[in-house]
Amino acid sequence: MSPRGRFGILLVLVSGGGSALLCAPWGIDLPTKQALTQALLRSGADIQEINAVRKHLSAIKGGRLAAATPARIQALYLSDVPGDDLSVIASGPTVPDETTFAQALAVLDKYGLDFLEVRSHLEQGAKGALPESPKPGEALFQRVENRLIGSNQILLEAAQRFWQAQGYPAVILSDRFQGEARELARFHANLVQSIRAHGQPFRPPVVLLSGGEASVTVRGSGQGGRNQEFLGWLGFYLGQDGVWALAADSDGIDGNTSAAGAILEPDTWSQAQRLGLDLKALLHDNNAHGFFQALGGLLITGETAHNLNDFRVLVVE
Known part of the structure; x- marks a missing residue:
């Protein structure tokens, strides 16, 4: 039986706001993640910076949703980000992630945000103690098709x-x-x-x-x-x-x-x-x-x- 027949196709509908609506905190609890997001929004950080942090505090953002299923994926995206970068829309749950734990940590440093529990998690990742988000070129994305349908x-x-x-x-x-x-x-x-x-x-x-x-x-x-x-x-x-x-x-x-x-x-x-x-x-x-x-x-x-x-x-x- 082919992989397509065995696992089927997962249809994923993605729009702006998905970073908040599709939430699976990793390494921290939900109230901490909510407080951090509010602090980032008030700091003046841009959406690319905010989502670089979000991707490394989530079990599904930054391509991790695609990694979590063996199914073929058809993802349709409505863009709410300048430049329509699919990896930023809803923090790119089915898209390769080019950002790193170290870059996420640098965003917190740039805007003077403490959040010790968050820092501890990101520091562990930056040292290699936690798995990075899936990167461009990884084999899993051969079964993923991402399409922009609105912008x-x-x-x-x-x-x-x-x-x-x-x-x-x-x-x-x-x-x-x-x-x-x-x-x-x-x-x-x-x-x-x-x-x-x-x-x-x-x-x-x-x-x-x-x-x-x-x-x-x-x-x-x-x-x-x-x-x-x-x-x-x-x-x-x-x-x-x-x-x-x-x-x-x-x-x-x-x-x-x-x-x-x-x-x-x-x-x-x-x-x-x-x-x-x-x-x-x-x-x-x-x-x-x-x-x-x-x-x-x-x-x-x-x-x-x-x-x-x-x-x-x-x-x-």
Whole structure:
């Protein structure tokens, strides 16, 4: 009997958020892993760094799910990571892992995270006392087929077609913006100002579309998410010269709130001043949610049942 006949085919459906939803802690308990993940998210670490750590604290991430079964595997991936690296989406349960225990330990060092139990586990692995995650070229992946069926780029292209149908020139800036939401907002604000002042690099009217995944180094005690934070800083940098803009997490949940994101209006700055809202102070407290809630600018969609990363649109009239 052939291996296919004996073991059959395992169909694996993978989407963004799988790192949290598909959880089998290895070397530590679940509460510790949850606390570590929250600390990494608040530290400003990017998704590649976060998932390098996750892969080495899991019995199924980083290709270990594929190693755990003799079946042939057909895995279909919906991407929520910049660049659509399958090894990063949901921490790549069926994909070869190029990261190591030592690299995971270096992430903790970079962001000053202690977690002694986690460190002990990763140090054991770095010394060779624990098995590494399956690496590229290993024979087990000959029976694995991984396919990308949805991505942030596909989402942006659909949005581009929508705006073009409304008669607007629409430009996709990138599907893989990363870094601090504050700096990403500064870049977009500078671009809007250049378009208005010089018609460069695009003549108005134009719709700017971008995706990827921003991060936020949390220092305050407010509520928000990377998309609300992005819009708050965009409003701050543009000031009186506001713009129509929307930023949202495509899964319908932005950060630690029930909002998918928010909508910025050209007169948001004036509205805030009339209400006595100190936007800069709220942003320094990481409370973009409070700001947009007070203005009625939150975007509430509920869970969308898919996750294709962040979506941003700016309409420059």
